[in-house]
Amino acid sequence: MTEQTTSAPAAARRPAPRTHHGDTFEDPYEWLRAKEDPEVIAHLEAENAYTEQRTSHLDALRDRLFQEVKGRVQETDLSVPTRQGGWWYYGRTEEGSQYGIQCRTAASGDDWTPPKLIPGEPVPGEQVLLDGNVEAEGHEFFSLGAFDVSDDGTRMLWSVDVEGDELYTVHARDLETGADFDDVIENTAQAFFTPDGTAVLYTTRDEAWRPDTLWLHRLGTPVAEDVKLFHEPDERFWLGAGITRSKKYLVVEMGSKITSEAHLFDFADLTAGGQVIWPRRDGVEYEIDHAVIDGEDVLYVLHNDGALDFELVAVPASDPQGERRVVLPHTPGRRILEVDCFRDFATVEYRREGLGRIALLSYGDDVLDELEFDEPLYSSWFSGNPEWHAPLLRMGYVSFITPSTVMDLDVATGERLVRKQQAVLGGYDPADYDQRRLWATAEDGAQVPISLVWRRSFGEPGAEPRPVHLYGYGSYESSMDPGFSPMRLSMLDRGVVFAIAHVRGGGEMGRHWYDDGKMLRKRNTFTDFVACAQHLVDAGVTTPDRMIAEGGSAGGLLMGAVANLAPELFAGILAEVPFVDALTSILDPSLPLTVVEWDEWGDPLHDPEVYRYMKSYTPYENIRPDAAYPPILAITSINDTRVLYVEPAKWVAALRFAGADEVLLKCEMAAGHGGVSGRYNAWRERAFALAWMLDRFGLAD
Structure with a gap:
């Protein structure tokens, strides 16, 4: 240790009494x-x-x-592209730059094989959507919050926080002309497009930093005219919102640490109000997703009502409080975490024996097909799957000694196609x-x-x-x-x-x-x-x-x-x-x-x-x-x-x-x-x- 030249700061002691329940x-x-x-x-x-x-x-x-x-990190790098509509979306980094760059390149027909991008080499047809380094100029702190592109690929929104207080400002851009909309929405939490890309859905926080209100902003109109779609007055509950992968419904969720409630809005008429799925009951948590089974709109509800480690049930979207069909029964020791619905199947993430597991769920017979891995300790997940129907399913894998790996699962054959493994330079050997x-x-x-x-x-x-x-x-x-x-x-x-x-x-x-x-x-x-x-x-x-x-x-x-x-x-x-x-x-x-x-x-x-x-x-x-x-x-x-x-x-x-x-x-x-x-x-x-x-x-x- 070097010779000490200063002493530790000694904060002044100014006792301030705090009295509760007879204790001061x-x-x-x-x-x-x-x-x-x-x-x-x-x-x-x-x-x-x-x-x-x-x-x-x-x-x-x-x-x-x-x-x-x-020396270990590939500083100039690219993510594996994700297909959405007619585009492949990816992020990349450049050596010497602090922040990522969001890009896309055009997709071709029905080919779902992502283009192989090589670090440092130009990407054919690349369109830079947002350069975080440009956005961060002049700011000591910069955080990118929301980033979304409309389904038709013509509009983009993003939000930034330059203070660190998690209050984000939303901006929007016309990707065909490159011009920014005049619309600027301050102090938001979430933000994303409606499926048609003509409007922005966003949440705002109350004075206690709790997301409590959902708004609809139509691009090109004054923010003062935004429509309040939902407000949660109970200070115990956070509000969040999302769109089902089917693009048919907006789901508004309210949750405390132990209780939740979800409302379903049909995009056919958002301002008509939402339908409560199950009214909130203290201690009951649930979340929902939308599936179409035999031509009928069905809601998969993952809940803990009498099921400590959660069970999955199906209910009609037209009558969510009606009869429940058990899809995955409660099994002690199998904690079901998440269910995501696609056109022909659902993905399930759960925990068993101290490890996270992933599986496919068949709509026809409710069979759960777990994906197995060789290492004794690992993490696996599904992510980067925005499309309702695709022949490939993106998944990730990592362990303490295996770098993060991106794979595509061929749903028809079960084949796992490794797309990329995190580069570790300098001669790293997992062995x-x-x-x-x-x-x-x-x-x-x-x-x-x-x-x-x-x-x-x-x-x-x-x-x-x-x-x-x-x-x-x-x-x-x-x-x-x-x-x-x-x-x-x-x-x-x-x-x-x-x-x-x-x-x-x-x-x-x-x-x-x-x-x-x-x-x-x-x-x-x-x-x-x-x-x-x-x-x-x-x-x-x-x-x-x-x-x-x-x-x-x-x-x-x-x-x-x-x-x-x-x-x-x-x-x-x-x-x-x-x-x-x-x-x-x-x-x-x-x-x-x-x-x-x-x-x-x-x-x-x-x-x-x-x-x-x-x-x-x-x-x-x-x-x-x-x-x-x-x-x-x-x-x-x-x-x-x-x-x-x-x-x-x-x-x-x-x-x-x-x-x-x-x-x-x-x-x-x-x-x-x-x-x-x-x-x-x-x-x-x-x-x-x-x-x-x-x-x-x-x-x-």
């Missing part, structure tokens, strides 16, 4: 919430300066890591790496899966203790499935074992896995992670002085909680956009997204039991003055609307006051919840975090 908490750092206060900005800048000074000895390593990922699943025993006896990936040349995990990078999330039923990362190779090639603790609160093992890690059972998420860390130590995979934990957002809450529960188990903790002041946020319904989160965490504002339970685990309020905390790096963004920067800012200040020796805060001053924009910027940001971890492992040289 004196919050000494709540004043840091005043984002526009020059004193707050000065404090954040001082934190950044201190972090940079404390990590300046890692500058060369950060640059090496950045160069390593650049040099291996992956495995272990199982840890939780406090209550639950078996918690742990995924491992490592470089073989360093020996099998458990042969001797190795550095371990342990990642966790555990919220919102999100599953941390196997994936490939070129940047992760920089860790594996230095002898680090990468591990994921698939803790409760996620969805890896089915709906019960989620239910057992939320609300008044949230502590299972934290104790599961500790059990996984302890298992890796007991199995000889690592030792506490060679293990670093990482998590972001709700996974950042996990990091804060395990720092309080078991600081002795870790050599460092990396918390990204961490939700570490959870109780303060969830108590305040005026904050963005708070009310919709009550179904995930509970409602501490009105329920004293929830208040007491959350107060028992929220990281900020449970910092231990007697604990020997490991080094902690917290990374946040000032424009984050999901987890406000003030949470890690307060947490870091409180940790320092409690005597934590090495606590750093890095606040991006022009970014949102997803961090900085631009691929090179993102690589440098990740290199910063990896260099910090390698330093903690003693591998910085």
